[in-house]
Amino acid sequence: MANTSVTILRGSDTIGGTCIKIRHGEDSIILDYGAPLMDNTGAELAAEVISSPSLENGILLDVQQQDVKPPLAYLISHAHPDHYGLIDKLPDNTVIYLSDSSYSMLQIGNLFYPEALRFNSLALCQLFQPGKPFQIGPFKITAYLMDHSAFGACSLLVEVAGKTVFYTGDFRGHGRKKNTSEYIYNRVKQPDVMLIEGTTLDERHSQQFPTEKSVEDAMVTAFSEPNRPAFVVASGSNIDRIVSLYNATKRTGKKLVIDLYQLYLLEALKKHAPGLPPHKGDHLRVIFPKSQLNVIKQAYGNDFLKYSGRHVNVDKLKSSDYVFRVSPYAMTPYMDALLEQGAQPKLIYSMWLGYKEKQPKFTELSNKYGQEWLYAHTSGHAYSDHLKAFAEKIGAKRLVPVHTLNSDKFVTLFENVQQVENGGEIIL
Numbered sequence: 483m484a485n486t487s488v489t490i491l492r493g494s495d496t497i498g499g500t501c502i503k504i505r506h507g508e509d510s511i512i513l514d515y516g517a518p519l520m521d522n523t524g525a526e527l528a529a530e531v532i533s534s535p536s537l538e539n540g541i542l543l544d545v546q547q548q549d550v551k552p553p554l555a556y557l558i559s560h561a562h563p564d565h566y567g568l569i570d571k572l573p574d575n576t577v578i579y580l581s582d583s584s585y586s587m588l589q590i591g592n593l594f595y596p597e598a599l600r601f602n603s604l605a606l607c608q609l610f611q612p613g614k615p616f617q618i619g620p621f622k623i624t625a626y627l628m629d630h631s632a633f634g635a636c637s638l639l640v641e642v643a644g645k646t647v648f649y650t651g652d653f654r655g656h657g658r659k660k661n662t663s664e665y666i667y668n669r670v671k672q673p674d675v676m677l678i679e680g681t682t683l684d685e686r687h688s689q690q691f692p693t694e695k696s697v698e699d700a701m702v703t704a705f706s707e708p709n710r711p712a713f714v715v716a717s718g719s720n721i722d723r724i725v726s727l728y729n730a731t732k733r734t735g736k737k738l739v740i741d742l743y744q745l746y747l748l749e750a751l752k753k754h755a756p757g758l759p760p761h762k763g764d765h766l767r768v769i770f771p772k773s774q775l776n777v778i779k780q781a782y783g784n785d786f787l788k789y790s791g792r793h794v795n796v797d798k799l800k801s802s803d804y805v806f807r808v809s810p811y812a813m814t815p816y817m818d819a820l821l822e823q824g825a826q827p828k829l830i831y832s833m834w835l836g837y838k839e840k841q842p843k844f845t846e847l848s849n850k851y852g853q854e855w856l857y858a859h860t861s862g863h864a865y866s867d868h869l870k871a872f873a874e875k876i877g878a879k880r881l882v883p884v885h886t887l888n889s890d891k892f893v894t895l896f897e898n899v900q901q902v903e904n905g906g907e908i909i910l
């Protein structure tokens with residue numbers, strides 16, 4: 483009988499750049515092929531190494547190893563570059579699978595992102611829907627929607643020859659889709675191997691705001707201060723956070739201002755989640771940055787005109803009742819116009835603090851407007867309590883840490899842990 487095995491090609495000792503191979507006989511599939519972010523000490527990789535990936539500099543991986551056949555397919559768990567970033571480097575005949583909503587995320591991203599961040603393999607992709615099993619050679623795959631800061635993120639259950647491997651991908655239990663965990667507990671039971679992420683175990687992830695709801699509540703408090711229009715830095719692809727901003731502005735009677743990228747992304751995701759904003763007659767307003775307008779005109783002609791009623795620009799600001807979630811590079815004219823009207827803009831930072839130090843624009847704005855950034859953010863990754871609860875409920879025979887700098891901590895915190903090195907094969 484053919485052997486079944488799991489190999490972590492990268493990710494057993496680092497965050498980002500995950501790549502996992504599941505092999506059965508001569509057939510194999512790959513779960514994620516992400517661009518690495520850091521080495522196994524957590525130190526950032528040099529930009530020139532990342533921008534010229536090769537086998538020699540260790541960014542690209544020898545995925546096929548000694549196998550007779552190349553992998554049957556590559557599956558992407560979610561639309562974060564540290565999980566899909568190297569897919570574009572594969573040959574044109576590669577078969578790629580990703581969720582329908584991840585596809586929508588990447589499709590809109592391609593319109594607006596700079597060349598280096600685009601995903602140029604959409605034409606090679608086959609789409610799966612969470613909960614609907616599909617077959618690749620001998621492998622039966624079922625994807626499950628996860629609670630994560632990338633919309634459409636999925637875990638992947640792989641069944642082959644009576645063996646089961648469950649890969650969590652990135653996830654948490656404190657966001658807007660926290661019920662997805664319960665759903666999985668009823669469907670994934672005692673897999674032979676569970677590959678579980680452990681991002682937050684490095685303790686660089688503050689728990690000051692334990693849930694997405696607590697971030698929304700902090701925003702409500704921040705937006706309630708009179709005559710203080712707010713300028714929020716947040717990831718446009720973190721749809722949970724955009725919903726928190728939408729809710730918090732609604733609760734405080736403010737108008738939420740986004741840009742065309744954000745608006746078209748939300749519109750594209752509505753077919754997967756109809757409850758997402760915008761809604762007719764709501765408090766959402768839109769700026770039309772020239773570069774984004776050109777992109778929209780090229781892709782969709784005059785489609786943007788249907789949003790004229792939502793359009794704001796510097797001349798249209800009638801009060802201080804605004805909250806802006808736009809690029810930090812687009813904020814200054816609006817801040818200046820509101821200052822001139824006698825309002826005092828408020829700066830809010832709503833992303834991982836690690837990015838803040840790297841981006842001089844944040845310090846520049848802070849100095850220019852004489853104030854510190856108010857912090858309100860919760861991680862896209864599960865904290866250890868939820869990781870433990872999740873692992874306990876699933877009850878895997880072997881728990882293998884991945885996407886973590888601290889697989890050692892799993893040994894003390896969890897049961898049935900098997901630490902593996904990158905490239906080490908786990909025979910099932």
Ligand SMILES: [Zn+2]
Nearest residue numbers: 560562632652
């Ligand atoms: Zn992620």
